[in-house]
Amino acid sequence: MTQPIVNVYVLGGTITMAPGAKGITPQLTGDDLAAGLPALKDIAQLKVHTPFLKPGASLTMDEIAQVARDMAADVSAAGCVVVQGTDTIDETSFLLQLLYSGDGPVVMTGAMRGAAAPGADGPANLMAAVAVAASPQMQGCGVLVVLNDEIHHACAVEKMHKGLASAFQSPNGGPLGYYVEGGLRILRDMPAHKMPRFAPTRFGKIALIKTSLDDQPDLLAALPGLGYEGVVVEAMGAGHTSEKWAPALEAVADKMPVVLASRVMSGPVFRNTYGFPGSEIDLLGRGLVPAGWLSPHKARLLLSVAVGCGLDGQALSAAFEAFN
Template identity: 35%
Template sequence: MNRLLLLATGGTIAGSADDSATLNDYTAGVLGGDALLAAVPQLQNLATISVEQVANVDSADLLFEHWRALVERIRDAFAADPELAGVVITHGTNTLEETAWLLQLLIDDPRPVVLVGAMRPATALSADGPLNLYQAIQVAVSSAARCQGVLVVMDGQIHGAKAVTKIATQGVSAFASPDSGPLGWVDDAGVHLPSAEAGRPKPLAQIQLPNDWPWVTIVYGCVEPSGDWISALLGAGVQGLVFTGTGAGQLSERERSALRAWDRLLPLMLRSNRCGSGPVYGDADQAQFGLLPASGLNPQKARILLLLALIAGLDQQGLASLCEAA
């Protein structure tokens, strides 16, 4: 029997409401990981599962310390048990894609790490959590999932950590990979994934996460944005900026003027876009400020890359190389 580690962090999959017909007014992170397993007795046929409760929160309230705990526990578990088949993480959907991407950058092991959540609380009629959890564990113990990187399993689809994002506030099909589509799917016939390609190098996989993380924030592009906001952030000592530019990552003249007016060293900065799909390429006009393109990363994932680059002590050239390799 496969051995599997389940790390529970809360979220809607562990949520509870007063009435089974209630889908929106509920409390996330009520049930523990043991209760989630007990609700799906069929899991006993898939693996011997150890459960650890890392947190029990709405994922909007997830903290850097939770991220550090997840990374350290997964690294330790893989190092201590060569026979461990994989790790499954139950997680709230609001920031699930961010945790998946962080782990993709920091965990260097061929065994699967699978994140799973739910769009309906555990108490709801037709709750999606139990089947999502069952299918996530199907994937985690499958040989087809080895060397695929960190995966997200929702509504029968298997997504890669880099491309996946939450695209809807309601409905069980709330996750998609806009530019590439899902990697595969899982159903009662098994796990359907293409053969894994050779793994890319993970230059950040050995860094140790600190107690105090750098200050990196996201600036959202819109009509007539405030350049004063950028000036205030720079004056307050922000260590990194991610611009959610309009179109293909474009900054307005007001935003460029605020950067141009800053007479000291600018922090590391990345350009993403607010469109939800499509890459951001290099631009000579933006490059004069040291603005690097985040390629296909959405703003929240670009922020994670920038956070880790700062923790690793990378300069602008190192960040550029990291963006190309990510």
């Protein structure tokens, strides 16, 4: 039986890092990682690519878009694995979900411990990721994140701890399944078929502004002059700000799209419960767009893509409805 082909794109991150003069830095290529895990050959035929090596925090949206195009161009592959730094996997995976036009699964993975650290988790994560990408039952599932033997969907996963191997969780439903005893155990249906895909000609310049106790909204008025084309406000609770933020947000919403998200990771932004100034009813009535289940940083990516597609008004609101 012919083994499935899996493209592996290694972009850097802790999984590629080895000790240097001032701490660990990206050094290992994709070929190095594959050579250190010969059992991968028992799962799939690998095509390994190392376009660059950098920390996850330094990745750009344009670089991720190029990876999406490269993956879609190879129709011979059953699936793809993207190896990168865990700092931004919860963002880059969602961006790929919005951009990737192929049918095979894309599996993001990385490591929480460097390659030379005791208990390094990179090899096990890479093994599980390749197995998920090669599995016929994962066709059409979109973009997944696999670490610590857990399978998460890109739309739901968040990095919830700075250092533990179990750092990645899906607060609104848990993992989709597990990699156990060399096989997959899927707990529920994959949601990818319901997710919109986009082909932006560019990425919009979007701000992410966080609210906090007794904070001032002064930064909002400066955004248009700085060239921003939209803003996501990271509100409190169910989607609330101080009453003094409400008129400032309305003024900005007259000039650019403003998306209402929440710093609380579990649950959607409310729409019809609270009625005080700065509540979700008040803010949505002032023209803000609810982020639904999306975290603020994921909402920023969707808004950037939507603006890059030329969407505004009802079309832009409809893009967020898929996540409500």
